Amino acid sequence: MRVLVTGGAGFIGSNFVHLTNTSRSEVKMTVLDAFTYAGDRASLHGVGVDIVAGDISDAALVDRLVAESDLVVHFAAESHNDNSLAEPLPFVQTNLVGTYTLLEAVRKHDVRYHHISTDEVYGDLDLDDPERFTEATPYNPSSPYSSTKAGSDLLVRAWVRSFGVRATISNCSNNYGPRQHVEKFIPRQITNILDGVRPKLYGDGLNVRDWIHVDDHNRAVWTIIERGEIGQTYLIGADGEESNKRVVEQILVAMGKDASDYDHVTDRAGHDRRYAIDSTKLRTELGWEPGFSDFAAGLTDTIDWYRANESWWRPQKAAAEAKYADQAVIGS
Numbered sequence: 503m504r505v506l507v508t509g510g511a512g513f514i515g516s517n518f519v520h521l522t523n524t525s526r527s528e529v530k531m532t533v534l535d536a537f538t539y540a541g542d543r544a545s546l547h548g549v550g551v552d553i554v555a556g557d558i559s560d561a562a563l564v565d566r567l568v569a570e571s572d573l574v575v576h577f578a579a580e581s582h583n584d585n586s587l588a589e590p591l592p593f594v595q596t597n598l599v600g601t602y603t604l605l606e607a608v609r610k611h612d613v614r615y616h617h618i619s620t621d622e623v624y625g626d627l628d629l630d631d632p633e634r635f636t637e638a639t640p641y642n643p644s645s646p647y648s649s650t651k652a653g654s655d656l657l658v659r660a661w662v663r664s665f666g667v668r669a670t671i672s673n674c675s676n677n678y679g680p681r682q683h684v685e686k687f688i689p690r691q692i693t694n695i696l697d698g699v700r701p702k703l704y705g706d707g708l709n710v711r712d713w714i715h716v717d718d719h720n721r722a723v724w725t726i727i728e729r730g731e732i733g734q735t736y737l738i739g740a741d742g743e744e745s746n747k748r749v750v751e752q753i754l755v756a757m758g759k760d761a762s763d764y765d766h767v768t769d770r771a772g773h774d775r776r777y778a779i780d781s782t783k784l785r786t787e788l789g790w791e792p793g794f795s796d797f798a799a800g801l802t803d804t805i806d807w808y809r810a811n812e813s814w815w816r817p818q819k820a821a822a823e824a825k826y827a828d829q830a831v832i833g834s
């Protein structure tokens with residue numbers, strides 16, 4: 503079986519490649535990745551995989567690679583909300599035009615397609631809302647990132663209905679684990695502390711994210727590929743709601759610092775308040791369960807990974823922090 507993994511040099515895609523490499527000897531993988539600032543060859547070090555440097559919007563290249571594949575798993579995206587606020591166009595290009603290009607190729611060659619998406623397409627919830635997102639929640643995205651992901655999901659739905667494309671969609675909550683770019687919340691704070699810099703919390707820090715270990719996400723993706731129903735959407739989440747403030751405090755304590763040793767900085771524009779996933783459909787219909795139930799333990803493993811792999815993140819750190827240079831401290 504030959505699988506085309508788009509965005510396989512990024513955070514979740516590279517973890518998918520590693521997991522698949524160790525657990526499924528029958529699967530041969532081709533990674534298609536544009537190696538933007540977020541893609542790193544070092545993330546694929548030691549894995550037997552064919553690597554193609556190229557853009558998912560390149561129709562001729564995508565057509566050739568899809569024709570050779572039995573399955574496409576589409577991770578590639580512009581994925582960072584803060585970047586999407588500063589410069590939305592790459593998000594429109596990659597997330598919408600790139601997804602369209604893949605869909606046209608899988609349609610032409612009748613190749614099975616799995617689309618990786620986010621819970622952010624549903625907008626946000628109030629902190630005290632008893633409801634969580636389900637597959638029936640209306641789309642209501644807030645940012646250029648989440649709106650382009652929402653648009654890409656809708657393209658997939660239309661290609662299933664109008665052209666009979668054999669596709670499934672998953673919308674997952676916030677991932678944590680090894681090889682996540684240092685611009686993102688958890689790696690940024692861990693590497694700041696390693697550098698002797700105080701962690702930075704946006705606004706009041708009470709925003710809630712629903713954390714899941716990246717390996718649990720990727721095991722769910724394989725479950726959906728193997729047992730999911732064509733045309734269906736599955737939400738992936740592991741009941742991991744935590745406020746950003748609590749996450750920063752946990753990281754600080756785990757790294758031997760005082761829990762209050764952080765700064766509040768200017769809030770993100772349009773900052774979603776809370777995400778929360780109800781993954782009942784995935785659990786009851788397809789039998790998936792998360793393996794990492796202890797967030798504190800997963801966080802400690804992640805801290806250990808960044809401690810042990812400075813050579814992986816160090817080259818990215820200064821450029822990532824430079825993008826945050828205009829964030830003013832508003833309290834501590």
Ligand code: NAD
Pocket residue numbers: 508509510511512513514515534535536537538539540541542556557558559576577578579580581582596600618619620621651673674675676677678683
């Ligand atoms: P990432 O930014 O770490 O990696 C994205 C990868 O895509 C990089 O390797 C990059 O080089 C590549 N890429 C970007 N534009 C490309 C293009 N035009 N052509 C080919 N490759 C291109 O992102 P991630 O956090 O690994 O997210 C992967 C997917 O999972 C995305 O679709 C994202 O929306 C989704 N997702 C992420 C999370 C999360 O918490 N990180 C949660 C839910 C869903």
Ligand code: TDX
Pocket residue numbers: 581582583584619620621622675676677685686687688690702703704707709710711746770
């Ligand atoms: O320095 C920071 N301080 C801070 O308080 C950063 C970088 C973030 N934050 C906050 C913003 C969010 O409430 O932490 C939370 C998490 O931020 P990000 O890591 O930027 O993730 P988020 O915006 O929640 O989006 C992530 O999860 C859903 C991924 O980047 C998306 O690709 C995915 O779809």
